[in-house]
Amino acid sequence: MEDRPGPLHESPTYLMFELMRLARRTSARMFPGHLRMPHMLVLECVARLGPLSQREVAEHLRMDPGDLVGVVDALEEAGSVRRRRDPGDRRRYALEATEDGRLALGTTLDDRARLNEALFEPLSPDELRLLKDLMLRVLAHHDHRFACPASRPPGQDTAAGAARRDRASS
Structure with a gap:
């Protein structure tokens, strides 16, 4: 089979x-x-x-x-x-x-x-950066915590979003 x-x-x-x-x-x-x-x-x-x-x-x-x-x-x-x-x-x-x-x-x-x-060893640094950017774009579309600070609605938790972005880049 x-x-x-x-x-x-x-x-x-x-x-x-x-x-x-x-x-x-x-x-x-x-x-x-x-x-x-x-x-x-x-x-x-x-x-x-x-x-x-x-x-x-x-x-x-x-x-x-x-x-x-x-x-x-x-x-x-x-x-x-x-x-x-x-x-x-x-x-x-x-x-x-x-x-x-x-x-x-x-x-x-x-x-x-x-x-x-x-x-992620099989990916080049550019490919890994692209993968993370694509995942963050999908997440940001559905969850403001993952949005870039400039695109986040006023008053949103910017520290939480920054910490998650930092972890995602690790």
């Missing part, structure tokens, strides 16, 4: 799905036991913008609050974040990155740079 490419090979969404699966497998092989992408996103958000409530983190990252609970629990258990009563509203908790969490985040960002080098 010949294994010929099927019609899904023409689908950009299918190719992105397979690329993400490749990224997860490669990351797990290269950096076993290190922070996974959802954990890294939450930790980076709290380290950069915190202290924040879980609701605020979910809003910033556009994550389902139910999914966020497990990620925060794992980060807290690892000693990367801590929950403290919010002095402004004693009914809620605020998440803060710990020093260990900030160190883990720095290591993870370095790991991500090496992961990107391994994954």
Whole structure:
């Protein structure tokens, strides 16, 4: 039986799905036991913008609050974040990155740079820049956080968009 490419090979969404699966497998092989992408996103958000409530983190990252609970629990258990009563509203908790969490985040960002080098090795620097530009254009069309500052509506979160663009270039 010949294994010929099927019609899904023409689908950009299918190719992105397979690329993400490749990224997860490669990351797990290269950096076993290190922070996974959802954990890294939450930790980076709290380290950069915190202290924040879980609701605020979910809003910033556009994550389902139910999914966020497990990620925060794992980060807290690892000693990367801590929950403290919010002095402004004693009914809620605020998440803060710990020093260990900030160190883990720095290591993870370095790991991500090496992961990107391994994954995108077949591309020239110009091709990689083009790929990132095309992905950012699609994302910016649907999500203002990825828009260039000049094209972003007034009052939008420019720090969050800049941080995401910086990560995308890593």
